[in-house]
Amino acid sequence: MTELSLSRYPETLAVVRLPAGAEIPLWAESSSVFAIxxxxxxxSLVCAGRSVPKKARHQKPWTAFCVDGTQDLATPxxxxxxxxxxxxxxxxxxxxxTFxxxxxxxxxGMADRAEEAWRRSGHTVAPAVPVP
Incomplete structure (x- = not known):
């Protein structure tokens, strides 16, 4: 496998569990990374940690890293x-x-440790990109 170039996102994220068939709450959609x-x-939702009501079943804080560029879905x-x-x-x-x-x-709390592990494996990690 080739070395990967990764980027770290600065926004603190949460993973939220909703019941099956639940409507997606408006508070979840204002995030630089948003997944359903x-x-x-x-x-399950991934969204900005700042948006999640305390009563929602969730885990946070999470930090996101992505592979830079577009990946071919056929690349193993x-x-x-x-x-x-x-x-x-x-x-x-x-x-x-994503596609x-x-x-x-x-x-x-383990994001720096993750970066170190990737660098030791030959990958590069770019500093956090600004949240739009």
Whole structure:
């Protein structure tokens, strides 16, 4: 696997669990990284941590990293290259993929440790990009 170039996002994120079929709350949509995953048993959101009401079932704070550029969906091993160094460094993850790239969220308190693990594995990590 080739070396990856990753970017760190500065916004603190949350992972939120909603009931199956729940409507997406407006508070969840104001985020630089926003994802919805719905199954027959639950709806999960990734959104800005600042937006999540205390009563919502959630975990935070998380920091997001993404692979720079557009990834070909047929390219094998991208997630393995991202996740193996984190597993060795005992950094928990929450993973997202979009059509263009892959995202890894790590607990914010372990974000620097994740960066170090990636650098030791030959990957590069760009400083945080501004939140629009």
């Amino acid at each position: 995953t719905a199954t027959a048993t639950e709806t 091993g991208v997630l393995v290259a991202m996740l193996s160094p984190l597993a060795e460094a005992e950094v928990p993850v929450f993973v997202l993929s 263009d790239t892959d995202w890894v969220l790590v607990p914010t």
